[in-house]
Amino acid sequence: KMELVTPGQKIQSEAGFLRGHGTYVKDGGETLVASVAGVVQRVNKLVSVIPVKSRYIGQVGDVVVGRVVEVGQKRWSLDVNSTQTAVLMLSSVHLPGGVQRRRTYEDALNMRQLYCEGDLMSAEVHQFFGVSLLVCFLVSFFPSFLLSFFPSF
Template sequence: MEDVSSRGLHFQLSDSQRNRLRKSRELLREAPGNYHPSAFVNIADPIHVENEATVLKGHGTQVLDGQLLATLSGVVERVDQLVTVKPLRCRYNAETGDVVVGRITEVGTKRWKVDINFRQDVHLMLSAVNLPGGIQRRRTVIDELNMRSLFEENDLISAEVQSVHSDGSVHLHTRSLKYGKLTNGQLVKVPPYLVKRLKQHFHNLKSCAVDMIIGCNGYIWICAAVDSLPSNPEIEKITGDSGAPEMDSCNESISLKVRENICRLANSIRVLSALGFLIYPDTIIDTFDASISKGVAIKDMLGAEFLVMIAEREASRRTKNNYML
């Protein structure tokens, strides 16, 4: 037996499991739709172009001595005349409009500092949050004194990137009622480059009675669906244009079945991350269903056998159906 570490998880693979995993990775590399080996470059590798005079030099490229060179290790991408190098692995790079999940690290003057897996903490201004009841008005000194009643240190929140400034600072907002404090769930952290960007990052898995927020920053929140929680007549739920209920600030009692579904989904995401597969609802649910159909216990999903089984399953699907994550 040998210990194998992959993206924060440790797997103890036998010789046969190691050979099966290696074979699956070879099939995945050769599967139709993957990048051709010539598309990968290292730092200072030349990038071959047909007509250098008409080529637009994009991110990750530089001209030196009349030759176009790569300044990053990654994949060469061409869009018309624009040539760029996309790094294989990188930290989260915030873009305006991104849905993110973050943790409050500091409560300051008229603003909170939030950790969103960025190179520095970002700002959430008091003027950029919803007041209780959705009231729209100017913030006062009383609101500033009561900031901790909204968010305090270590609170998890969902938000949207409002602006990215030239000095590198990032500002968030939670003005929509679908954003706010997160409760009744579990946080899973994955590399942000594995998160597939979609039009919608809020997902309701009705079959599991679970809601999921896939943050573009690699923080994924899995919680009990609001309609699965016991009703509380003392708390009025307010819905916005999206139909999303306002997040309650208190944890509720969650049924055993829903808690099991949350843990199974979280482990499905961890397995996909360990294998380096793109993470989005279809792949998460597919791994979730595979664990149930194979009778794999939740605690055994992070074992070597299930990891190898998912890799073999995906390699077989891509080679037979030209399917690519």
């Protein structure tokens, strides 16, 4: 049976449960309450709420579309609509002309000529560190452009 709950809704008031993600305890530890809107999931004594809407959690091998939000020291920070920050290292991109060589100080200075804030790119998640950082390799690049939509009244 699927049980849909909203934030603040009582889930369980019996003793002997374990509090999982999306829940908190109220009334001195006797009542379990939902902290997010979602579906209640019970696994043995563990009670969790799986959110109806959640953000992407990266896995190695995933291909993501990201928007460059910052150009930093030998890396681009990407917004991939994730709980984690995604980065694309300068050493992970192909240089103009397909040149295969070590990245130099001049390459680091000219990073904005390759990709700048607002550019969209498709990247593959290469590795991740804990819950905070995704490291990506470039798959393809889409330069920034403006779309105009005109309503038809």
